[in-house]
Amino acid sequence: MIMKSLTRRRVAVTAALSTLALGLAACSSGSSDDASAPLEGEVSGDITLLTPIFEGTAGQKLLEDELLPKFYEEYPDVTVSVDYTTYGNLNEKLTTAAVSGAVPDVMMMGVGWIEGFAERGLLADLSDLGLTEDELLKSYTPAIVDAGTWDGGVYAVPIMLDTRFGVARMDLLKEAGYDAPPQTWDELVEMAQALTVRDDKGTLERTGFDIMSLDSRQAFETMLFSADGDLFDDDDTAPAFNGPEGTSALQLMTDLVNEYKVEDIGFSSTDEAVNPLLNGRAAMGIAHNNLWTQGLEADPEMLDNLEPFIIQGDGQGMFFGGTLATRSATSKNPEAAQALLEFLASPDAALAANEQRGNVPALTELLDSDYVQGNRFVQFAMENLDVAKREGGPAEWLEVRGDFAPAVESALLGQKEPQDALDDLAGLVQTAIDR
Amino acid sequence: MALLTPAITPADDVRPAGPPPRKHRPVARTRNKVLLHVALMLGAVTMIIPFVWMIFTSVKSPAELAQYPPTFFPQEWHWSNYADALDAAPFGLYFRNSFIIATGHTLITLVVGSMAGYALARIRFRGREIVFLTLVAMLMIPTYTKIVPQFLIVKFMPLFGGNDILGQGGTGWLNTWWALIIPGGLSATSIFLFRQFYLSLPKELEEAARLDGLGEFRIFLQIYTPLIKPAIATVGLLTFQESWNNFLWPLLVTTTENLRVIQVGLAVFQQLDNTSWHYLMAGTTLATVPMVVLFVAAQKYFIQGFTSSGIK
Secondary structure: HHHHHHHHHHHHHHOOOOHHHHHHHHHHHOOOOOOOOOOOOOEEEEEEEOOOOOOHHHHHHHHHHHHHHHHHHHHOOOOEEEOOOOOOHHHHHHHHHHHEEEEEEEEEEEEEOOHHHHHHOOEEOHHHHHHHHHHOOOOOOEEEEHHOOEEEEEEEOEEEEEEEEEEEEHHHHHHOOOOOOOOOOHHHHHHHHHOOOOOOOEEEEEEOEEEOOOOOOHHHHHHHHOOOOEEOOOOOOOOOOOHHHHHHHHHHHHHHHOOOOOOOOOOOOOOOOOOOOOOOOOEEEEEOOHHHHHHHHOOHHHHEEEEEOOOEOOOEOOEEEEEEEEEEOOOOOOHHHHHHHHHHHHHHHHHHHHHHOOOEEOOOHHHHHHHHHHHHHHHHHHHHHHHHHOOOOOOOOHHHHHHHHHHHHHHHOOOOOOOHHHHHHHHHHHHHOOO | OOOHHOOOOOOHOOOOOOOOOOOHHHHHHHHHHHHHHHHHHHHHHHHHHHHHHHHHHHHHHHHHHHOOOOOOOOOOOOOHHHHHHHOOOHHHHHHHHHHHHHHHHHHHHHHHHHHHHHHHHHOOOOOOHHHHHHHHHOOOOOHHHHHHHHHHHHHHHEEEEOOOOOOHHHOOOOOOHHHHOOOOOOOOOHHHHHHHHHOOOOOOHHHHHOOOEEEEEEHHHHHHHHHHHHHHHHHHHHHHHHHOOHHHHHHOOOOOOOHHOOHHHHOOOOOOOOEOHHHHHHHHHHHHHHHHHHHHHHHHHHHHHHHOOOOO
């Protein structure tokens, strides 16, 4: 009876919000006799939330002054203590929490993180309280749902996405006689060469295709997906990035630097004060969706010249990461924790969180929102989420992901052949998986 | 020509032998001085330019920051960046917390560290060398490797935060000033530095003091410690600076904004794939003010300390 009461309340909440929770209601009421039925009890208690988003005064106000009061209206017997952290130190925060047993009830973490923490038993299977994969698939694209699942269980619900795709400066392309971004790798190389500008001494003034302004791992992954490659095999037990697709992707990146002289090592970096696409030092490049937000601050008129595009090879190159909400497996108030998790993933809350950070909502239905329609990069990302691929896969991903950038950079620097660099990296990754 | 012809002095007349007079000595000395000053000025400019760049960046607009080639002098001075940066996080609270923690660390280091350094330098006891070598070995341990063990000690601190005598059942020192101040209160580096300073003092002072009937603690407090003011300034400033810049530990052991520090506030401006450089530089400029003030106040002793301890 208590469970039915809980379900009724959730249905009432979601009348204006989400098909997600409607699905939960249907599922949970139908599974009341099941052995894995939701835990009984009132939705009450003191819970903790660990979040790398909602940071700063603006984020804190949004969460504590706008969103949580709405949550408390529905769940007056729940109290939420918020622990704000940064993405840069989230791993340390989670690790110390895990080893000490002081695990927050609800934790936000990144795409590719779920598998490792789920395998260690840190995360609860959300389907225990009714949030099944089938229900999520009604609201999210399969790849996004996949980012929150592991070993047949649902361990996370996506809230926001970070995407990376091609961006072209159309004003510079038109000057060079092109009226559209490249449609193939051959076109990409040809246009990048034509758009590259060097002075009389050969010093690079403008790169035709910038791959240095984002993390080398993510640049490689975007090109790998563009080659129709994958990071790992289907069951995530062996590397696949060193196959023909990965090798051709890294070969292309290496050729762009060393053979076609499209970009020099050190021309740009992840620490650059401004993305070179914004000040005309790059004609095309791989960029994060928040380039739009940066452009709004730096030079709003220039935004008309920015054109997003999928990097087309044998596949479609678009990368996504993001932030997902998880529930602790050891939470003393699992119903309250799950209620908060579902609330944060609900359309209104997720939209507000994405708008505050300029990110891409994961919920498909938010494509029509004013925010998405007003941000061309976010809109483009959402319209193409069905072709986007993510990083991660095996539980050891967090352990090995740091090895990717040195491997990619060793090829870009000419220290290793692309195939050798990827094979060596694959050896390291396989060792970690087999350990 | 007149300048190159040395004037004959009585001293020249009476000099019977030896090396010939150095005719160009004043010129060479002047030239060396000029070269030295030029080198020092170049060094000073090299050191100060990043600082000036930080201040100039802090008053630029995002549009100006996006320009290429980048400007050095701001085209427009946006002092409002400072107000906006301060609004982006509760910096007043963070500033207070950082000050309390840094002051606490410095006091503990100066009091306990100087005692430990004195003991290792001037008191003979069995195992002193082993203790000292252990201390030196501790200097080699990377901070990151100590974080998890330290965190566990803090979490399972008996009889605190609801913990029982075995450290179970509660949160220990987590979310308390204890966790912020005690674990970082004393470092092997500071004890090592104090030891080196105490070692450099003459033994006769100690012997005279003992003849006058002073005990060990008074010899430490009244005879030797007043002679190592440069050491106190040096270790104090280094400790304060390290503590002021601490970021990870305060973030790990606290979950409430009320105990967060200024470096956590600065991290707000550095999001994934997007850094608000103008706000970050404004906040960083403000965060450096206490350190600059402290250095100016203790500059004389600080430089003496560095010189006599051989730290460069």
